[in-house]
Structures are given as C-alpha cells and as structure tokens.
Amino acid sequence: MPPAPLSRSGKSRRTTDSPITYFIKKALETPGLVSFAAGLVDEGSLPVDEVRAAAAEILSDPRAGQTALQYGSTHGMPELRRQVLDLVCGLDGVKPSDLNLTPDDVCITTGSQQLLYLLGEVMFDPGDIVISEAPSYFVYHSLLQSHGAKVRTVPMDEHGMDVDALDALLDRLRRSGDLPRVKVIYTVDYFQNPTGLTLSLERRKRLVEIAKRYSTAHRILILEDAAYRELKFSGPDLPSIKSFDPANEFVVYTSTFSKPCAPGLKTGYAILPPDVLAPILHLKGSHDFGSTNLSQHLLSRMMASGAYQAHAEKLRAVYRNKRDLMLIALESEFRDFPAARWTVPDGGFYVWFTLDGVDTGPNGPLVPAALEAGVLYVPGEFGHVPDANGHMPKNECRLCYGVATEPEITEGIRRLRKACAAVAAG
Ligand code: PMP
Numbered sequence: 001m002p003p004a005p006l007s008r009s010g011k012s013r014r015t016t017d018s019p020i021t022y023f024i025k026k027a028l029e030t031p032g033l034v035s036f037a038a039g040l041v042d043e044g045s046l047p048v049d050e051v052r053a054a055a056a057e058i059l060s061d062p063r064a065g066q067t068a069l070q071y072g073s074t075h076g077m078p079e080l081r082r083q084v085l086d087l088v089c090g091l092d093g094v095k096p097s098d099l100n101l102t103p104d105d106v107c108i109t110t111g112s113q114q115l116l117y118l119l120g121e122v123m124f125d126p127g128d129i130v131i132s133e134a135p136s137y138f139v140y141h142s143l144l145q146s147h148g149a150k151v152r153t154v155p156m157d158e159h160g161m162d163v164d165a166l167d168a169l170l171d172r173l174r175r176s177g178d179l180p181r182v183k184v185i186y187t188v189d190y191f192q193n194p195t196g197l198t199l200s201l202e203r204r205k206r207l208v209e210i211a212k213r214y215s216t217a218h219r220i221l222i223l224e225d226a227a228y229r230e231l232k233f234s235g236p237d238l239p240s241i242k243s244f245d246p247a248n249e250f251v252v253y254t255s256t257f258s259k260p261c262a263p264g265l266k267t268g269y270a271i272l273p274p275d276v277l278a279p280i281l282h283l284k285g286s287h288d289f290g291s292t293n294l295s296q297h298l299l300s301r302m303m304a305s306g307a308y309q310a311h312a313e314k315l316r317a318v319y320r321n322k323r324d325l326m327l328i329a330l331e332s333e334f335r336d337f338p339a340a341r342w343t344v345p346d347g348g349f350y351v352w353f354t355l356d357g358v359d360t361g362p363n364g365p366l367v368p369a370a371l372e373a374g375v376l377y378v379p380g381e382f383g384h385v386p387d388a389n390g391h392m393p394k395n396e397c398r399l400c401y402g403v404a405t406e407p408e409i410t411e412g413i414r415r416l417r418k419a420c421a422a423v424a425a426g
Contacts, residue, residue: 019362114291130152180218187241326409
C-alpha cells in the first residue's frame with residue numbers, strides 16, 4: 001500500500017524549483033561547455049590566503065577561537081555591524097549620524113538572500129503587490145511566488161528603472177483601488193542582475209519621493225538590493241537610495257559579502273527601519289538564532305586588517321578585465337549582426353544581450369543550438385513576468401562573465417555567434 005498523500009502547506013505548493021536548476025545541471029553534465037549561465041564568482045581570485053590568515057589569527061588565540069566557535073546573536077556580531085555601517089556610509093560619503101543610523105540598525109544575515117526571504121515573510125500576505133524592474137533578479141520573483149505576492153513591473157532604460165513609469169503605475173493602482181496591496185518596490189540598483197544596468201542619481205532621489213508620496217494609508221518600502229555595489233570598476237560613484245532616507249523610514253538596504261569577498265562565507269547584511277528590523281529579528285530567531293558566527297568573525301578580522309578592502313580592490317580589476325574581454329568579443333563576433341545589441345556594465349558581472357528576431361527562450365531554437373556549439377546562457381524571459389496577455393520579451397539572454405575564465409569568455413562568445421548564425425540561417 002503506498003503511503004497516503006502528503007498534505008503540504010499552501011506556501012510549499014507555491015514554491016517551485018528555480019528554472020535555472022536545469023541549466024546548471026546541463027552545464028555540469030556537458031564536458032567542455034562554456035557556461036555564461038551560472039551567476040558564480042571568479043574562482044581563481046577567491047581569498048583563500050586572506051581567509052587562512054584570518055582563521056589562523058582567530059584560532060591561535062584560545063579566547064578568540066572560543067568566542068568565534070560559540071553561538072553568536074540573532075542580530076549579528078556587534079563589531080561587524082559597526083564595520084558594515086562604516087563601510088556603507090563610507091561609500092555614501094556620509095557619517096552614520098547624518099542618516100540617524102547606529103550599528104543597532106544593521107542586521108547580519110545568512111547571505112542577502114535570507115534578508116529577501118525574511119522581509120517577504122514580514123511584509124506579504126497572498127495577493128499583496130511588489131513592484132520590480134523588468135527584467136529583475138529571477139530568484140526574487142520565485143520567492144515572491146512562494147509568498148503568494150503578485151509582481152507588477154516597471155520598464156528599464158540605460159538609467160535603470162523608469163521612475164515616471166513607476167509613478168504612472170502607482171497612480172493606476174490607486175485609481176483601481178489596489179494601492180493598499182502595494183507593499184514593496186524592489187530594485188537591484190547597482191549593475192543589476194540580470195541587465196548590468198545602474199540607477200541614475202536623479203532617479204535615486206525620485207524613487208524615495210515617489211514611495212513617500214504614495215505612502216498614504218501605509219508605508220511603501222523600497223527594497224534596495226545592492227549586492228554588486230562593491231564590484232564597481234567604471235562610471236560615477238553613486239550614493240545609495242538609502243542615503244536619501246535620512247529618517248530611516250522608507251528604505252531597506254541589503255548587500256552581501258558573497259560578491260566582494262566569498263560566497264562560501266554566506267554572510268550578508270541589511271540596514272533597515274527599526275519597525276522593520278524588530279519583526280525580522282523575531283523571525284530570524286526562530287529560523288537560525290543568528291548567522292554563522294565563525295564567518296562573521298573571519299570577515300570582521302579581514303575588515304580590521306584591511307585584507308578585505310585590498311581584496312575587493314583586486315576583484316574590481318579582475319572583473320573589469322573580464323567585462324572588457326566579453327565586450328571586445330561581442331564587438332568582433334557580432335559585427336555583422338545588426339539586430340544584436342548589449343549593455344555595457346560599470347560593475348558586477350552581467351551583460352544583457354538582445355538579438356531581435358531570435359527566440360532565446362528555454363523552448364526556442366537558440367538554447368539547443370548554443371548547447372550544440374558548447375555554450376550556455378540564461379534565457380532572458382526567466383527575469384520577466386508575463387504581461388496581462390501572457391507575453392514576455394523573447395529575444396534576450398543574460399551573459400555572466402563571473403566564473404568563466406578569460407580564454408573561455410572569448411571562446412564562449414565565438415560559440416554563441418556560431419549558434420546565433422545557425423538559428424538565423426533557419
Ligand atoms: N541579490 C541579488 C541581485 C543576487 O544576484 C544575489 C545572488 N546571486 C543575491 C541577492 C543573494 O546572494 P547572497 O545570498 O549570496 O548574498
């Protein structure tokens with residue numbers, strides 16, 4: 001007799017496997033494949049020596065070793081929270097007191113992904129609305145689906161989210177009576193995953209002004225996901241959206257040590273209004289009562305010694321070089337494809353490639369042609385949500401130069417061209 005069926009929660013039934021899992025599996029199964037699909041960091045530059053030195057320092061002192069190996073607190077290591085606040089305020093060119101912030105407004109999380117999840121738990125009931133960029137970080141969209149939240153999107157241009165379109169969307173939602181369901185505006189505002197685009201200075205200010213203006217019955221939060229901010233290698237230094245929220249009311253700023261240091265340490269952080277932080281800490285208390293203490297101690301040591309800052313500096317050169325190689329390869333391989341265009345990121349590790357007339361989707365002809373040629377990308381439609389008629393843009397690809405080696409980048413673009421030429425020839 002088979003066992004009686006499992007009666008799963010609504011949330012579990014809404015939670016599906018990420019579409020990218022198939023692509024990662026495919027990459028692992030196919031020898032010699034160049035993967036521009038996985039959003040992994042450069043492997044050769046991971047800070048093995050720096051982490052070893054920090055670990056040796058901590059563990060050679062029995063008292064420090066015991067503290068690092070003991071449980072920490074739900075809120076996170078106080079010294080690391082202070083260092084995080086100094087880091088972010090330093091990038092913004094302000095003092096914590098200018099923004100009414102203290103280390104108590106910082107929370108250390110198990111990667112920034114945990115913050116995205118916990119904030120969802122705190123904010124969303126099924127049917128609530130989140131406004132995000134089109135396209136956006138597809139893992140966040142899956143997470144929203146599991147919370148039962150609906151996504152409404154705003155288009156982007158080369159200056160990031162179109163804030164006039166955001167204003168117009170909020171106005172339409174007010175007229176239709178749906179404004180009370182709008183809880184969060186989500187933006188990946190530096191070198192966005194997946195497009196590589198960055199929100200302009202003027203739009204950063206406007207975003208806060210718009211969120212305030214529509215926060216009539218309740219506050220609409222801006223979720224500023226600055227995961228790639230420290231990997232900036234060109235373009236202007238832009239202050240965070242958070243820096244335009246001097247009373248610490250509207251903006252939840254989240255970032256991570258995964259990109260500028262090591263994802264294996266799985267440590268992220270957030271700076272957030274006190275009435276958002278308190279329920280997040282209650283929930284986090286029942287999830288894990290604190291992120292890995294040893295990782296926090298390692299990061300704190302590396303920040304105190306300057307090893308962290310030196311490493312992040314080194315990484316910026318690594319990714320600039322990789323970006324340049326990808327752009328050079330695109331220029332030379334797609335010279336005779338007038339329908340091809342791509343973004344030029346100032347940081348991070350994503351290029352957004354568009355080829356009008358070619359269906360790049362998971363069931364379209366380019367995926368098998370690319371696999372045949374030995375290259376893999378993420379279909380752009382994973383980052384979109386269907387419009388009212390069920391349509392999504394079909395001609396885009398996310399190309400990640402994070403983990404591919406330099407020779408692989410050049411070779412991978414050559415293979416992509418071969419695949420595009422085969423599909424275009426019909
Ligand atoms: N936000 C964005 C935009 C990301 O791309 C990622 C990771 N790919 C995360 C958040 C989460 O990263 P982590 O949990 O490692 O900090």
